[in-house]
Amino acid sequence: MQLEIEDLHIGFPGPRGFAPAVRGVSFAMGAEKLGIVGESGSGKSLTARAILRLTPPNAVLRAKRLRFDDIDVLSASPRALGAIRGRRAGLILQDPKFALNPVMTAGEQVAEPLRLHKGLSRRAARAAAVEMLAQVRINDPAAVAHRYPHELSGGMGQRVMIAMMLAGDPELLIADEATSALDATVQAEILRLIEDLVSRRGMGLILISHDLPLVSHFCDRVLVMYAGRVVEAVPAAELRKSRHPYTQGLLLCPPSLMRPRARLPVLARQPDWAEVA
Amino acid sequence: MNGRRDAGRLRVLSTSAASISITLFGLILVTFLIGRVMPIDPVVAVAGDHAPPDVVARIRSELGLDRPLAVQFLIYLRHLAVGDLGRSVMTSHAVTADILQYFPPTFELATSAIILAVLVGVPAGVLAASRPGSRFDHLVRAVSLAGQSVPVFVLGLLFLLILYVKLGWLPGSGQVGITYEGVVPPITRMLVVDAALTGHWGAFWSALSHLVQPALVLALFSLAYITRMTRAFMFEALGSEYVITARAKGVPEWLVLWRHAFGNVSVGLVTVIALAYASLLEGAVLTETVFSWPGLGLYLTTSLLNADMNAVLGATMVIGCIYIGLNLLADFAYRLLDPRVR
Ligand SMILES: Nc1ncnc2c1ncn2[C@@H]1O[C@H](COP(=O)(O)OP(=O)(O)OP(=O)(O)O)[C@@H](O)[C@H]1O
Ligand SMILES: [Mg+2]
Numbered sequence: 163m164q165l166e167i168e169d170l171h172i173g174f175p176g177p178r179g180f181a182p183a184v185r186g187v188s189f190a191m192g193a194e195k196l197g198i199v200g201e202s203g204s205g206k207s208l209t210a211r212a213i214l215r216l217t218p219p220n221a222v223l224r225a226k227r228l229r230f231d232d233i234d235v236l237s238a239s240p241r242a243l244g245a246i247r248g249r250r251a252g253l254i255l256q257d258p259k260f261a262l263n264p265v266m267t268a269g270e271q272v273a274e275p276l277r278l279h280k281g282l283s284r285r286a287a288r289a290a291a292v293e294m295l296a297q298v299r300i301n302d303p304a305a306v307a308h309r310y311p312h313e314l315s316g317g318m319g320q321r322v323m324i325a326m327m328l329a330g331d332p333e334l335l336i337a338d339e340a341t342s343a344l345d346a347t348v349q350a351e352i353l354r355l356i357e358d359l360v361s362r363r364g365m366g367l368i369l370i371s372h373d374l375p376l377v378s379h380f381c382d383r384v385l386v387m388y389a390g391r392v393v394e395a396v397p398a399a400e401l402r403k404s405r406h407p408y409t410q411g412l413l414l415c416p417p418s419l420m421r422p423r424a425r426l427p428v429l430a431r432q433p434d435w436a437e438v439a
Numbered sequence: 440m441n442g443r444r445d446a447g448r449l450r451v452l453s454t455s456a457a458s459i460s461i462t463l464f465g466l467i468l469v470t471f472l473i474g475r476v477m478p479i480d481p482v483v484a485v486a487g488d489h490a491p492p493d494v495v496a497r498i499r500s501e502l503g504l505d506r507p508l509a510v511q512f513l514i515y516l517r518h519l520a521v522g523d524l525g526r527s528v529m530t531s532h533a534v535t536a537d538i539l540q541y542f543p544p545t546f547e548l549a550t551s552a553i554i555l556a557v558l559v560g561v562p563a564g565v566l567a568a569s570r571p572g573s574r575f576d577h578l579v580r581a582v583s584l585a586g587q588s589v590p591v592f593v594l595g596l597l598f599l600l601i602l603y604v605k606l607g608w609l610p611g612s613g614q615v616g617i618t619y620e621g622v623v624p625p626i627t628r629m630l631v632v633d634a635a636l637t638g639h640w641g642a643f644w645s646a647l648s649h650l651v652q653p654a655l656v657l658a659l660f661s662l663a664y665i666t667r668m669t670r671a672f673m674f675e676a677l678g679s680e681y682v683i684t685a686r687a688k689g690v691p692e693w694l695v696l697w698r699h700a701f702g703n704v705s706v707g708l709v710t711v712i713a714l715a716y717a718s719l720l721e722g723a724v725l726t727e728t729v730f731s732w733p734g735l736g737l738y739l740t741t742s743l744l745n746a747d748m749n750a751v752l753g754a755t756m757v758i759g760c761i762y763i764g765l766n767l768l769a770d771f772a773y774r775l776l777d778p779r780v781r
Contacts, residue, residue, distance in 0.1 A: 216683055240692065248689030260680040265702050265778055275688045310778040326688060 163250070163333035163366050165213065166190045168227035172208045172390075174220055183221075184208050185390035193333065195360065195367040197377030197398065199412060200387030201429070206370045209387070210336045213368075214247050230334075249279045251334040252327025254356075257343040258319025262311035268295065268322045269307030272329055279330035294325040298355060317348035321355070328359060334366040342371070353380060374401070374412040386412065389436035408435050451774045459767055466759045471515050474752045475508065483746075524756070525749035529742055534753035537738060542757065543628035544614060545727070545734030549719040551650055552657035557712055560662045564669025568677060569696055579666060586663030595656045595729035602652060609652050612731035616645040653730040660722045661715035668711045669704070676700040706777045713769030717762045 172184035184205040189196075198206045211217050212228065215235055228235045230246055238246070255261040263271055272291035276282050282290060288307070295303035298321040311319055320340060327335060337356055341349040357380055360367045371377045378384055378398040386394040386409045394406045404410060411429045482498050483490075490498075499505055503514055518525070524534035567579040602609045610616060614630050615623075619642040626633045631650055634643035676682065677700050685699040686692075724736035731737065735754055742750035774780050 211683075214687055216686055244689050244691060246689075247687055253684075253687035255680055255684060257680070261684045263681040263685065263699055263703065265706070266699075274685075274690060278689055278691075312779050323684070326684075330689065 164190070164192050164229075164231055165334065165366070166227055166229045167209075167213075168225060170209065170212060170225040170228060171223070172205070172212060172217060173222050174218075175222065180222075183390055184212075187387070187390075187392050189385060189392065189395065191366060191368075191383075193364055193366045194383060195357075195369065195381040197381035197384040198368060198370045198387060199372065199374045199377050199384060201372070201412075204387040205390040206387055207338050210253070210338050210368055210370055213334075213336065214251060214253055215243055216247075216253065248275045248327070248332065249330040250332050251336065252330070252332045254320070254323050254327055254335065254337045254340040256339040258311065258314070258316060258323050259343070261323060262314075262319055264311050266310075267307065268309050268311070268314065272307070272322065272326045275326060275329040291325075291329070294329050295322065297328070298322070298325045298359070300325075315348075316344045317352060320344065320348075320352050324352075324356065324359070328363075331363070332365065334368070335360055336368045336370070338370045339372070340369075374409070388431075391436060393435055406435075407432070448775070451771065455767055455771060459763060462763050463760070466756065466763065467516070467519065468512075470752050470756050470759065471512055473755075474748055475511070524753035527742065527747055527750040527753075529745045529747040529750060534749050537750065538735065538753060538757050540628065541733065541735045541738040541754075544630065544732060545720065545723050545736060547629035547631060548650065548653055548657060548726070548732060548734060549716065549723055551654040552719055553661065553712065553716045555654060555658035556662040556665050556715065559658075560665035561669050561708065564666045565673050565696065565701060567666075568670045568673030571674060576670075579670065583663040583666045583670075586659050587667070590725075592725045592729050594659055595653070595726055598652050598656055599729070610645070610649050612729075614646060614649055614733055615642060616649070619645050653726050653732050656729075657719055657722055657726045660726075661719055664715050664718075665708075665711060669708060672704040672707055673700055676703050679703075706773055709772045709776060710769040713765045713772070717765040720758055720761055 167190065168188045170184055170187040171182065173180050173182040175181075183203075187205070187209050198209065200206055208217055208221070212223060212225075213230065213235065215223075215238070217223060223236060225236060230250065233242055233246060235243075235246070262268075269288060269291045272294050273282075273284075273287035276287040276290050276294075277284065280287075280290075292303045292307050295306055300306050300318060300321050306314070306318065306322075311322075314322065323340075335356070340356065341352050344352060353376070356367070356369075359365075367381070369377055369381055374384070374386075378401045381398050383395065383397050384401060385392050386396075386406065388408050394404060394409050396404055396409075401409070401413065404413070407430065411431075482495050482502065482504065486494055486498050503511055506514075522535050524538070526532070527534050527537055530537055563579050567573075567576040570576055599611060603611045619639070623630060623634045623637060623639050623642050623646075626636055630646040631643060634640070634646055673696075677696075681703075682695060682699055685695045690699065720735075723732075723734060724739055726732065727734045727736035728740050735758065739751065739754040739758075741747075742754065
């Protein structure tokens with residue numbers, strides 16, 4: 163699996179003119195663990211969704227290059243996109259309360275990609291879905307398969323999401339703040355589960371979060387985004403040595419799961435960080 | 440878990456039963472009071488304008504109108520309990536018998552109309568929501584706005600003018616051509632159904648062609664509402680996160696639309712359709728008048744114009760009961776279909 167993004171721009175036409183949200187993001191990745199951090203509104207989600215072309219319908223996308231292996235995502239037909247979505251790359255959203263279909267059971271939702279991508283019969287898909295639920299370490303998966311999302315806890319819901327997105331055996335998993343809506347203890351569990359599954363399957367992972375220490379702990383490499391740009395791309399091990407003041411700020415400021423503390427410092431910003439270096 | 444769901448259903452049933460009895464009592468009371476405060480003297484309706492005073496007094500006491508209001512209400516309730524709605528002055532039949540005769544054609548008309556409206560309105564709303572801002576969307580929105588703001592009788596007269604008078608494609612008013620009148624033995628009293636059941640195919644086609652126009656007019660009445668609600672519900676559903684999840688799984692767009700988005704919307708639409716169906720009974724009053732359709736609506740307007748109070752109250756009561764019943768059904772269906780509330 164090879165993902166290449168070069169000079170990605172995403173913007174929205176609005177009443178007060180065109181509003182750019184992502185302004186020239188470039189990166190490439192293979193089967194590695196890539197973290198994307200940055201404050202709210204910096205364009206992390208849009209960048210990630212662009213890989214599956216799941217940006218909002220009114221978004222305008224432009225890029226010199228946006229390729230998933232040999233598929234040009236921007237010009238891909240619905241069929242070619244269908245071959246990426248769920249089959250080669252999965253996307254886990256923040257809150258299972260909204261991201262799971264409320265009127266379908268967990269089993270039905272996990273069985274759906276199995277039927278679509280593996281051509282399983284209804285019955286075989288149902289059995290395979292229970293198997294997938296077991297793989298994400300849900301106790302009593304056969305019973306959980308019959309539950310509706312409102313009958314699941316947040317952590318369980320997110321496990322169902324992971325099972326659903328891994329059902330098609332993708333090569334890349336995108337986790338967009340996949341644990342932000344969960345309790346701290348559950349957060350760590352889910353992250354470990356994701357890391358474990360991704361490593362075992364030899365997949366690529368894009369882990370999006372506000373929490374820089376956490377991301378650097380789980381990832382090989384980290385992209386720091388600010389105002390629609392990547393301001394820094396560093397190997398996780400060298401993050402501490404980072405020179406960029408914004409990265410330094412992110413490292414020091416937010417409350418982290420990895421390093422809890424009582425008082426929170428304030429993040430400094432400067433307009434010139436948003437300019438091209 | 441099934442036990443929990445069954446218990447939930449039982450609870451739903453009992454709260455529904457409680458709310459329906461309160462509503463029903465309210466309906467009976469209001470209908471009764473309207474009957475007493477109307478500026479129509481039921482005695483005059485029976486005896487005529489020029490009856491001698493002693494006759495008037497006798498009829499008044501025969502009708503129980505000289506008793507206190509509360510006693511009158513109790514008597515009314517007692518009659519109601521055995522299905523006695525009094526006698527119609529106009530037809531000189533029991534009102535209950537009249538309603539049994541006039542209700543089936545209304546049911547036939549309203550049911551055809553709601554089926555038409557659902558078959559057209561739901562897909563139109565879904566497709567419009569899936570392409571917001573497209574030409575199709577604008578067309579759907581313009582038509583449903585027009586359908587909502589044009590009164591039924593205007594539409595009905597327009598239809599009659601074009602399809603019957605100008606083009607001669609469809610027959611005019613009534614339920615069936617004169618040559619077939621009284622030919623079909625009544626079974627369900629829905630002419631199209633009865634004709635088909637008894638194999639009177641000539642009468643069947645005549646009745647069907649008579650049904651088309653009023654059913655269309657009535658359908659337009661709720662079509663606008665059903666389309667608008669479907670579009671709004673679908674638009675909201677398509678913007679939700681679970682739709683993004685479905686797309687991210689690789690679900691093809693038509694399945695995203697019909698399985699994921701529509702699957703969430705259909706529960707609410709059942710309610711919308713049931714309410715639209717109930718309001719069709721209201722709409723039927725005008726439509727039946729325009730097309731001389733021999734249904735409950737026509738019966739109601741005719742009795743109203745003839746100051747036939749028993750008939751008016753009886754028909755109102757029946758329509759009210761159906762309205763309550765459909766509301767209840769809508770509520771019930773909602774609670775049974777939505778996994779979050781059952
Ligand atoms: N549908 C939309 N219409 C208009 N602007 C949008 C839309 N979606 C996103 N944006 C804009 O794009 C910018 C980047 O959004 P994005 O969701 O990528 O941020 P993010 O980095 O994921 O933030 P967060 O951490 O809050 O999730 C935001 O500032 C937002 O204003
Ligand atoms: Mg985001």
